[in-house]
Amino acid sequence: MSDTGLPLTIIGGYLGAGKTTLxxxxxxxxxxxxxxxxxxxxxxxxxxxxxIEAQDGDLVTLxxxxxxxxxxxxxxxxxxxxxxxxxxxxxxxxxxSGVALPGAIASSxxxxxxxxxxxxxxxxxxxxxxxxxxxxxxxSDTITRQLKSADLVILTKTDLAPPEKTSLSRELVGRHAPxxxxxxxxxxxxxxxxxxxxxxxxxxxxxxxxxxxxxxxTNTLSMTETVDADAFAKTLASDPNVVRAKGHMVQADGNRVxxxxxxxxxxxxxxxxxxxxxxxxxxxxx
Amino acid sequence: MITVFSARKILTMNPQRPVTSHxxxxxxxxxxxxxxxxxxxxxPYTLDDRFADKVLMPGMVEGHCHLQEGAxxxxxxxxxxxxxxxxxxxxxxxxxxxxxxxxxxxAEARLEDPDAALPAWSLDPIYFDNQKITRGQLDAISSTxxxxxxHASGHIMxxxxxxxxxxxLLRTGINHEGVPLGSDGLPTGELRGPDxxxxxxxxxxFDRDMLxxxxxxxxxxxxLCIRAGVTTATDLAARLPEEAVETLLRVTGNTNFPARIxxxxxxxxxxxxxxxxxxxxLAPQSTDKLRLGRIKIVVDGSIQGFTARLRAPGYYNGSPNxxxxxxxxxxxxxxxxxxxxxxxxHTHTNGDEATQLVLDTMARVLRKAPSLNHRFTLQHxxxxxxxxxxxxxxxxxxxxxxxxxHFYWGDQHYDLTVGPERAERMNAAGTAAREGVPFAIHSDAxxxxxxxxxxxxxxxxxxxxxxxxxGEAEKITxxxxxxAITLGAAYTLHLDNEVGSIETxxxxxxxxxxxxxxxxxxxxxxxxxxxxxxxxxxxxxxxxV
Ligand SMILES: [Zn+2]
Ligand SMILES: [Zn+2]
Numbered sequence: 001m002s003d004t005g006l007p008l009t010i011i012g013g014y015l016g017a018g019k020t021t022l023x024x025x026x027x028x029x030x031x032x033x034x035x036x037x038x039x040x041x042x043x044x045x046x047x048x049x050x051x052i053e054a055q056d057g058d059l060v061t062l063x064x065x066x067x068x069x070x071x072x073x074x075x076x077x078x079x080x081x082x083x084x085x086x087x088x089x090x091x092x093x094x095x096x097s098g099v100a101l102p103g104a105i106a107s108s109x110x111x112x113x114x115x116x117x118x119x120x121x122x123x124x125x126x127x128x129x130x131x132x133x134x135x136x137x138x139x140s141d142t143i144t145r146q147l148k149s150a151d152l153v154i155l156t157k158t159d160l161a162p163p164e165k166t167s168l169s170r171e172l173v174g175r176h177a178p179x180x181x182x183x184x185x186x187x188x189x190x191x192x193x194x195x196x197x198x199x200x201x202x203x204x205x206x207x208x209x210x211x212x213x214x215x216x217x218t219n220t221l222s223m224t225e226t227v228d229a230d231a232f233a234k235t236l237a238s239d240p241n242v243v244r245a246k247g248h249m250v251q252a253d254g255n256r257v258x259x260x261x262x263x264x265x266x267x268x269x270x271x272x273x274x275x276x277x278x279x280x281x282x283x284x285x286x
Numbered sequence: 287m288i289t290v291f292s293a294r295k296i297l298t299m300n301p302q303r304p305v306t307s308h309x310x311x312x313x314x315x316x317x318x319x320x321x322x323x324x325x326x327x328x329x330p331y332t333l334d335d336r337f338a339d340k341v342l343m344p345g346m347v348e349g350h351c352h353l354q355e356g357a358x359x360x361x362x363x364x365x366x367x368x369x370x371x372x373x374x375x376x377x378x379x380x381x382x383x384x385x386x387x388x389x390x391x392x393a394e395a396r397l398e399d400p401d402a403a404l405p406a407w408s409l410d411p412i413y414f415d416n417q418k419i420t421r422g423q424l425d426a427i428s429s430t431x432x433x434x435x436x437h438a439s440g441h442i443m444x445x446x447x448x449x450x451x452x453x454x455l456l457r458t459g460i461n462h463e464g465v466p467l468g469s470d471g472l473p474t475g476e477l478r479g480p481d482x483x484x485x486x487x488x489x490x491x492f493d494r495d496m497l498x499x500x501x502x503x504x505x506x507x508x509x510l511c512i513r514a515g516v517t518t519a520t521d522l523a524a525r526l527p528e529e530a531v532e533t534l535l536r537v538t539g540n541t542n543f544p545a546r547i548x549x550x551x552x553x554x555x556x557x558x559x560x561x562x563x564x565x566x567x568l569a570p571q572s573t574d575k576l577r578l579g580r581i582k583i584v585v586d587g588s589i590q591g592f593t594a595r596l597r598a599p600g601y602y603n604g605s606p607n608x609x610x611x612x613x614x615x616x617x618x619x620x621x622x623x624x625x626x627x628x629x630x631x632h633t634h635t636n637g638d639e640a641t642q643l644v645l646d647t648m649a650r651v652l653r654k655a656p657s658l659n660h661r662f663t664l665q666h667x668x669x670x671x672x673x674x675x676x677x678x679x680x681x682x683x684x685x686x687x688x689x690x691x692h693f694y695w696g697d698q699h700y701d702l703t704v705g706p707e708r709a710e711r712m713n714a715a716g717t718a719a720r721e722g723v724p725f726a727i728h729s730d731a732x733x734x735x736x737x738x739x740x741x742x743x744x745x746x747x748x749x750x751x752x753x754x755x756x757g758e759a760e761k762i763t764x765x766x767x768x769x770a771i772t773l774g775a776a777y778t779l780h781l782d783n784e785v786g787s788i789e790t791x792x793x794x795x796x797x798x799x800x801x802x803x804x805x806x807x808x809x810x811x812x813x814x815x816x817x818x819x820x821x822x823x824x825x826x827x828x829x830x831v
Binding site: 108 | 457485
């Protein structure tokens with residue numbers, strides 16, 4: 001456990017799933033948070049330049065890493081740079097390329113130890129195209145691996161896809177990402193869930209998160225008793241309905257800690273001195 | 287002003303006059319080859335007989351290498367094989383771990399700045415029975431300065447304790463397959479895979495953008511070209527930001543720079559639309575010695591790194607399939623748009639699935655944008671089977687095969703990565719020749735040393751470092767090999783109208799040899815000694831650089 005640890009969210013998924021829209025929405029809703037954005041592929045939809053400027057130009061562009069003469073990996077170089085940024089950003093968003101494997105990226109980032117923590121792997125899938133992608137000769141295993149490594153899968157464009165495609169996609173996600181939390185939503189709703197960081201515990205309960213199909217419930221746990229933080233987090237993480245949680249609690253030894261949870265992944269770090277106990281939990285109302 | 291060079295023999299690669307004794311040049315262009323009286327009509331000339339006892343052949347064309355080879359020579363070479371430095375010093379290979387450590391210690395002793403890093407390159411532990419190097423061994427050389435040794439494959443690095451410390455990796459609890467741990471729970475200092483190497487490599491003296499090359503590196507690269515008989519060389523994965531283009535223009539613009547450079551713009555880091563716009567903007571800046579406006583797409587990874595995309599039955603040792611480095615939609619967009627605009631594209635595909643994706647995509651986009659002479663080229667294309675070569679032929683594709691790979695890593699491919707049968711068919715130059723696919727062969731320097739005559743030897747003999755012959759049926763003949771390293775490679779770059787053979791109207795680019803490649807023959811071609819080169823009529827002697 002450490003005091004700091006830059007939180008990093010990996011946003012994965014194939015072309016057209018809505019990754020860039022999500023990044024733009026996150027930037028727009030970041031308010032006082034300083035977001036550093038890493039993009040390792042440039043699709044037809046550009047990252048909104050105005051938004052980036054508002055974020056102090058912390059957009060780092062990446063090349064794809066290993067070529068035949070693979071002497072370097074731009075992602076790791078970029079993260080090394082961000083780690084040393086002064087002032088440090090509050091959160092790093094990594095928009096993975098459409099063919100990148102978020103699980104492999106998360107594993108690489110673990111090398112930064114306590115300095116940068118993967119806070120969640122969010123894989124976006126387009127409800128309309130998923131069935132075709134999963135039967136594509138060249139791409140299917142990449143999509144499967146993207147789903148498998150997700151903490152949170154977001155099924156997008158369910159409002160545009162024919163209902164039978166959506167239900168097929170829903171079933172496919174369940175098969176390929178059995179342990180991930182799954183949400184169906186427009187990206188703006190998701191952005192607010194992921195950005196819980198800048199939302200104080202008190203305000204969070206008022207959040208009007210408007211999901212698409214499955215209603216979400218926000219609960220604030222007051223955490224007035226001391227707890228075994230790890231056991232507590234494990235319970236939340238193994239609950240398939242819990243999508244996101246954040247907040248502070250006090251352990252039996254008197255240490256105050258911060259919990260960050262996205263889908264099945266969580267981290268516990270030392271809490272800032274001024275942190276007040278209380279944890280916001282967003283879950284699907286099953 | 288006309289100069290006539292006389293030579294012991296001129297191998298022209300022009301079937302109309304295959305062997306001659308004289309070549310006349312004016313303003314960097316060949317007037318003709320033949321006898322002195324045949325040149326009479328051109329007017330007065332100066333006879334230059336400094337090559338009277340030498341053999342001339344067309345300046346060789348390296349169709350797949352990287353300028354980075356020049357940059358790496360500022361670091362300590364610790365490879366197993368003897369390798370000629372740009373300055374012409376034959377650096378003895380390190381035949382044991384102790385020899386390697388001794389060479390590092392000597393390099394360390396020469397460093398004055400106590401904090402300076404000690405970077406070294408081209409270590410290949412397969413030749414030391416895969417003996418592991420530990421950080422303790424490197425700490426004995428220095429515990430205060432960071433030390434890093436890049437392996438020859440480019441996929442693994444060994445570092446000392448100081449380097450781990452600087453990168454924040456000297457701690458317990460690391461759980462990553464690329465970071466082996468010792469009995470103390472700390473990393474051993476071996477780092478596997480580019481993602482693991484990168485955070486450490488910047489501390490040991492390997493720059494951030496390893497694909498780029500600085501000005502001194504370019505000059506060193508130029509010297510290597512002279513020693514190898516190369517007059518045209520690609521820089522096959524360049525990002526080409528404005529500063530880099532300025533450097534390239536300035537250095538190649540110097541009359542003392544001895545090579546034509548053909549940089550291909552690497553597809554990553556920009557949107558497909560911006561990539562096209564970038565190369566369109568670059569193309570008009572081309573000069574005689576700097577040819578801009580081409581694209582390189584990297585489709586998959588490498589076979590020995592298990593990141594290449596293979597079709598069934600996949601990797602011999604059961605490793606999961608590799609990675610795509612570009613989504614198929616982007617590949618299709620770049621190929622189609624380039625066909626429409628007449629931009630040339632080379633694609634890196636190592637695995638046969640990656641090759642098949644390019645073939646399928648080309649078949650589709652060629653229907654939308656028919657093109658007669660695109661000469662799009664599959665680079666490496668190491669695992670292609672015969673049916674794929676037939677498709678290349680049908681689609682008008684060229685191929686540039688990684689012939690040197692057999693010698694250095696053929697045994698590993700046989701034993702571990704793809705198994706015996708596919709190891710034998712790798713880099714199937716024989717099939718390319720039989721199926722009529724225009725082909726070249728390459729070194730991928732700095733992965734293996736720049737030297738087309740050695741590359742030709744590899745393609746003719748298909749011998750591995752342990753002496754195994756890999757794929758008898760894929761050997762090519764001396765004529766085919768010599769063509770591959772001249773006209774063959776020139777063809778893949780749309781430059782065969784200018785270079786690649788010695789004939790009237792073409793550029794006066796020659797390799798000047800002490801020995802006759804035809805006398806050396808298939809078995810000894812790699813021993814052919816290079817005197818130097820002539821580029822556009824300017825003479826470059828290896829002994830001068
Ligand atoms: Zn390559
Ligand atoms: Zn290369």
